[in-house]
Amino acid sequence: MDLQERIARRRSARRGSRVVVDREQLSPVVHRPEPVGRGPVLEQLLDALESVFDGELPPPVAVVGPSGAGTSAIVTALFDALNQQFGGSDRTIATTTRGGSTEPVTWFVTVDGRHVESPFAFYRAVLSGISSERVPESGVGTDDLRERLSDRLARTDRRAIVAIDHHDEPETLGAERVHELLTPVEDCTATVAVGQRAPDDHRGPTVTVPAYRDHELVDIVTDRASTGLAAGVLDHDAVRELAGWADGNAHDALAALFGAAVLASEADADRIEPAHLERAWADVPDDGVHVSRALALSKTRQRVLIELVDIGPGERSIREIATAIAERSSLTTGTVKRFLYELADRGVIERLPLSTADNGSGRRPSTVAVRFPTIAFRALSPIGRESP
Incomplete structure (x- = not known):
């Protein structure tokens, strides 16, 4: 990136968000022309x-x-x-x-x-x-x-x-x-x-290709933050903590950074606070999947995922979840249920056994949990951007 472009980004930051200069530079689905440390x-x-x-x-x-x-x-x-x-x-x-x-x-x-x-x-x-x-x-x-x-x-x-x-x-x-x-x-x-x-x-x-070492992830996050964030909104100590938490996974580090920037912007904050980072990395599942897996789905399936995130699966069965999503959309309960099983087969969400007081020999009901960063998904999905 040349000097004039860097100056232009800084100027634009003063006209809009006080935290984000260029959201694309923070995005976990965007690759840099020259990968850092490789x-x-x-x-x-x-x-x-x-x-x-x-x-x-x-x-x-x-x-x-x-x-x-x-x-x-x-x-x-x-x-x-x-x-x-x-x-x-x-x-x-x-x-x-x-x-x-x-x-x-x-x-x-x-x-x-x-x-x-x-x-x-x-x-x-x-x-x-x-x-x-x-x-x-x-x-x-x-x-x-x-x-x-x-x-x-x-x-x-x-x-x-x-x-x-x-x-x-x-x-x-x-x-x-x-x-x-x-x-x-x-x-x-x-x-x-x-x-x-x-x-x-x-x-x-x-x-x-080996997993990134902590100092390499620090360089990656610093590189993205230097072009995507306004000056001084993220402490270097926070960068090191984020890199250590990500444990060699650049996607998770960038998804958490992106999510924290989204949260800070939505709160109209002047900087990314520890609370923003903690909430953002709590949103990145352990052993989850790349957010682009969810973004590659059809718009209809992305809408189902948005509704799933909004209602929160909780301790409800897949049928109950499908019914709740159908009530919020134009889809039938049967169609939503089929989509949920399909998305579980793709690994985008995960089926989990649902605890029940019934100790009978019948088949135990199951629920689902998302396996991708939801803050980044909502911000990057065209469906998520349509939602209020």
Whole structure:
């Protein structure tokens, strides 16, 4: 970020919120162009992709790490930088005048598995990454998009490296399925599987991303706070405490920072107080899921989650919760109940046995609990922003 941009952000802070300068810089779903403290891992990933520098395809690569380790941020940042060198930032065909020849082009495409659940969506995402032309969202079939991809990569001097992010999460296209979908262009494509574990039967290099150490998380939170918050609203001692609490998970640290900033802004406070931080990190579940898992859902399902957060599950059964949500929306109790079971299968919420005084042998009722940061979800969801 250049100096003029920093000055502009400070000026804007004086015209609006007294705490937040740029909310996007605080968001746990936004990746920075250069991940903090991940130089050695970036070098390892470059080693795994070394053959692209010789104009060849690399073997299948896996990038694995625990939740909040920054695997997505690392791959996204590196692929963006490699596209500048090999594919051109505008995704057009790069040329050179040396000998009047056309240089080979390699595109680096990141496909977010959280938003891609069908072959059609996958082909559309890849085409959008290698072409500057608009890819239709409807009116064409999967076969048509597959043919367009084959045509785009038909020349021997064109190839694509496709990263499938979050390949190992529920309801996403797994790495094996992605390989099947890329079979028509397998001679000019390679894959990078990004997640918490390598794909089954993975035989290529694996780049392991460790959890952040406390001092690295301090640097990450400080970096975000310096661009996203007004000066002096967050003590450095609070940053260190936040980093220690997050225990190596950058998502949890940033979700808590973001939540605290939201709470301070809503309270029209001059700074982020300890009470804001305590409430914000209490809102981040232990062993929870990334807030983007919830944000990737359809608007209808996001609305159900908003209502679930608002009513608070308490000691109510899933049927009672579904009834309460249905009364606050246009959905039927049966539809809400089906959504709740589906969201539990996806891991966004969790089914828990409900305590009951009945000691009979019948089936025990269950309730649900959210597994994502609710303050960040409400603030970032278009549905949450509609709510009063």
